[in-house]
Amino acid sequence: MAARPRMRRRPGRRARAVLTALVVIAATSSCGVTRGDDNKDIAMWIPNSAGGGYDQTGRAAVAVMEQDDVTGGNFEVTNILGAGGSVAMTRLMGAQGDEHTMMTVGLGVVGSLYSFGLEDRVHDATPLAQLIEDQEGVLVPADSPYQTIDDFVAAWKKDPRSIAVGGGSSPGGPDHLFPMQLAETVGIDPKDVLYVPYDGGGPLTSALVGKKIKVGFSGLGEFEGQLESGELRALAVSGEERLERETLSEIPTLTESDIDLVFTNWRGVLAPPGISDKRRDELIAYLQEMHDSPEWQQALEKYGWTDAFITGDDFATFLQEQDDRVSSTLEELGLI
Amino acid sequence: MGNLDLLLGGLQSAATPENLLYAAIGVLLGTFVGVLPGIGPAMAVALLLPVTYSLEPTSAFIMFAGIYYGGMYGGSTTSILLNTPGESASVMTALEGNKMAKAGRAAQALATAAIGSFIAGTIGTLLVALFAPALAEVAVTIGSPSYFAILLFALVMTTTLLGSSKVRGFLSLFLGLTIGLVGLDLNTGQARLDLGVTQLRDPLEIVAVAVGIFALGEAFWVAAHLRRKPLQVIPVGRPWMGRADWGRSWKPWLRGTAFGFPFGAIPAGGAEIPTFLSYITERRLSRHQDEFGKGAIEGVAGPEAANNASAAGMFVPLLAMGIPVTATASVMLAALTSYGIQPGPQLMTEQSDLVWTLLASLLIGNTLLLVLNLPLAPLWAKLLRIPRPQLYAGILFFACLGAFAANQDAFDVFLLLAFGLLGLAMRRFGLPVLPLILGVILGPIMELKLREALTISDGDLSGLWSEPLAVVVYVLTALIVVVPIVVKRVRPDLDSPAAEVAHARAEQDEERIER
Numbered sequence: 001m002a003a004r005p006r007m008r009r010r011p012g013r014r015a016r017a018v019l020t021a022l023v024v025i026a027a028t029s030s031c032g033v034t035r036g037d038d039n040k041d042i043a044m045w046i047p048n049s050a051g052g053g054y055d056q057t058g059r060a061a062v063a064v065m066e067q068d069d070v071t072g073g074n075f076e077v078t079n080i081l082g083a084g085g086s087v088a089m090t091r092l093m094g095a096q097g098d099e100h101t102m103m104t105v106g107l108g109v110v111g112s113l114y115s116f117g118l119e120d121r122v123h124d125a126t127p128l129a130q131l132i133e134d135q136e137g138v139l140v141p142a143d144s145p146y147q148t149i150d151d152f153v154a155a156w157k158k159d160p161r162s163i164a165v166g167g168g169s170s171p172g173g174p175d176h177l178f179p180m181q182l183a184e185t186v187g188i189d190p191k192d193v194l195y196v197p198y199d200g201g202g203p204l205t206s207a208l209v210g211k212k213i214k215v216g217f218s219g220l221g222e223f224e225g226q227l228e229s230g231e232l233r234a235l236a237v238s239g240e241e242r243l244e245r246e247t248l249s250e251i252p253t254l255t256e257s258d259i260d261l262v263f264t265n266w267r268g269v270l271a272p273p274g275i276s277d278k279r280r281d282e283l284i285a286y287l288q289e290m291h292d293s294p295e296w297q298q299a300l301e302k303y304g305w306t307d308a309f310i311t312g313d314d315f316a317t318f319l320q321e322q323d324d325r326v327s328s329t330l331e332e333l334g335l336i
Numbered sequence: 337m338g339n340l341d342l343l344l345g346g347l348q349s350a351a352t353p354e355n356l357l358y359a360a361i362g363v364l365l366g367t368f369v370g371v372l373p374g375i376g377p378a379m380a381v382a383l384l385l386p387v388t389y390s391l392e393p394t395s396a397f398i399m400f401a402g403i404y405y406g407g408m409y410g411g412s413t414t415s416i417l418l419n420t421p422g423e424s425a426s427v428m429t430a431l432e433g434n435k436m437a438k439a440g441r442a443a444q445a446l447a448t449a450a451i452g453s454f455i456a457g458t459i460g461t462l463l464v465a466l467f468a469p470a471l472a473e474v475a476v477t478i479g480s481p482s483y484f485a486i487l488l489f490a491l492v493m494t495t496t497l498l499g500s501s502k503v504r505g506f507l508s509l510f511l512g513l514t515i516g517l518v519g520l521d522l523n524t525g526q527a528r529l530d531l532g533v534t535q536l537r538d539p540l541e542i543v544a545v546a547v548g549i550f551a552l553g554e555a556f557w558v559a560a561h562l563r564r565k566p567l568q569v570i571p572v573g574r575p576w577m578g579r580a581d582w583g584r585s586w587k588p589w590l591r592g593t594a595f596g597f598p599f600g601a602i603p604a605g606g607a608e609i610p611t612f613l614s615y616i617t618e619r620r621l622s623r624h625q626d627e628f629g630k631g632a633i634e635g636v637a638g639p640e641a642a643n644n645a646s647a648a649g650m651f652v653p654l655l656a657m658g659i660p661v662t663a664t665a666s667v668m669l670a671a672l673t674s675y676g677i678q679p680g681p682q683l684m685t686e687q688s689d690l691v692w693t694l695l696a697s698l699l700i701g702n703t704l705l706l707v708l709n710l711p712l713a714p715l716w717a718k719l720l721r722i723p724r725p726q727l728y729a730g731i732l733f734f735a736c737l738g739a740f741a742a743n744q745d746a747f748d749v750f751l752l753l754a755f756g757l758l759g760l761a762m763r764r765f766g767l768p769v770l771p772l773i774l775g776v777i778l779g780p781i782m783e784l785k786l787r788e789a790l791t792i793s794d795g796d797l798s799g800l801w802s803e804p805l806a807v808v809v810y811v812l813t814a815l816i817v818v819v820p821i822v823v824k825r826v827r828p829d830l831d832s833p834a835a836e837v838a839h840a841r842a843e844q845d846e847e848r849i850e851r
Binding site: 078080082083086087090115116117118162164169170179194195196197199201202203206207209210211212213225226231243257335 | 653660
């Protein structure tokens, strides 16, 4: 399954419902969580459905921390769905000073906060660490006339309004931001881009194979089967360097084709605003220890994620940059 | 028929006593989880998947198939008995099914649902086994223009369901379409009807609306009349389907299968539209028009078959191309991967053993579901003998728990209660609830497909009839609208059968309002 965040519209809602139902039952049958100073338990909030990219990242991190007993306490993972992660973000901002909560965050949440019209910004919480990066890919059906990214860009520049493109996320999500930034980079007005949002990788694949759209933008994890069988081709990946996975290492980066764009989808961890510096450093130390463990390296390999660990103030600066970039893209599109 | 041989081979290796036991456990678990409020088959599968991890692939598949079909059947059970559909695909089942249950025919409703599901699931699985690759190629060519045309056809058909008062019917339909607008506009990011509340920026869940309007609305209505009216005791009917029930069920089963299977196979097809089309077809074709709205068995048999056939159709793109087209399919894809199956175009050729075992397992799971649940139907039906105050209290409790559990947000419970009050008001003022639910179901999908088709054609309206199927459906829709008018013009003396039907329906609706 996909190893990346996506603003799915529906799938997984019910999965979360069941899980939370069980959590509710479990919570009511056991005694309440004490929040004393000696409490070492931490809640990990996932701003999207079970099984999605945020969920995989958050749960993988928690699994490693529990396995190595990094914190000395227990973790409770909760999926908080709604408004592409904005609901969870609003709750995090409301949990001012709560020193026993963390939340997984990513590019999709940054975009959602804008597209869902909220005032909260990710860098206003307490940034702890960025964990991973995921590349996006440019996909075409096997018999597409575009053999290289240059072919596509040339045709796109000539008449952007004749080429419908699609992605697996709604406006503001990674699959939407990527083509818009690509268009901008090559000199196309993003407003001229015909972007069709699909409900995840499955419908996007159908649309590509059925030739409803000409080009798709998405993380490549979900498409390995189609790429291997030759039903789809990938013209480029969006990262700084090529992917390491054997099957995907043939795909060139955008920069190799002299397109000056590096776009990565990333995920990291936030804490609520207003926690003490001491506690912030403590939480960062937990994540550092998790990151340095061999188990985490295995998880990276398993999900095909690129290691991109930065912490504290560096992460805060990074969030600020991401926020500026997302807001300027969306502003240019007239979406905010 | 090489494929058939392979399937028989799969059946042979799968049908050991041990595996049958796993299938039985799977069916029971699936059914019990499926009856919980707000849990559809996708969730049931996701939740119970870990149970199968320790088994070897064949046993795991079989148990998994049992869980899957069991979960689906569990959702229908609550629709019929408690009027609380567990997923949007069983909303249509609740319409007639719950009325049947109230008339003491719960056992028959459950039985026709189980047998219909079995028949549809079996035919669907066989179609997948025999024709999946060919069907998948056709299915992906069906895009948003065709889908929009089908939805327009469905919307035109809903006008025949408006009830005795067209004004009230349209009021209800437009109320439903308006509720369907709530949420963020996906193309522009504009919030619609959100009243400044973050939670209303996601589209409302059909199930939440349906449970609120159906179950809570009714519970409030009953509560409001408890003191004035003597308690109605639900009659205890016969436990099994009679000859007449069989006679009235078999055609809807087959027609429902015909509706459901193709929708399952096309991208983002889902089960809502085929269950609705099946319901409306049965309502038009039935010789027992007067029973619709009071518990017509056709109205349960058809949609239930359509629901299961659509679930089987979903395996076409999943197995032939590795494309998950629904939420359930995505969960399934994850499951298959965990069993070592790499879904994708090469799946049918490279890992044919596992695929045939899976298909055989689906057939076995489906059969076991029937074997186990048919005898249970009369037992489930006894649930309704709980005295009304307690029964409705229970429904209220479970409905609220389901709403809260989804996001642990009290807002969702208030939203459910608000829809319950709306349901109460609609009953009080004689507004039919069916058009509202149809508006909520059809509106958002229709908008989505329209926007998609128009984005692809850059706003050019010709994009709407760019697919042959779309043109065919438009012509069909036009015929359905025009022909009765022309017939009336040419032969004004002839009272068309449609008019009689409408008349009969009007009477029946009046009765319902009086009740």
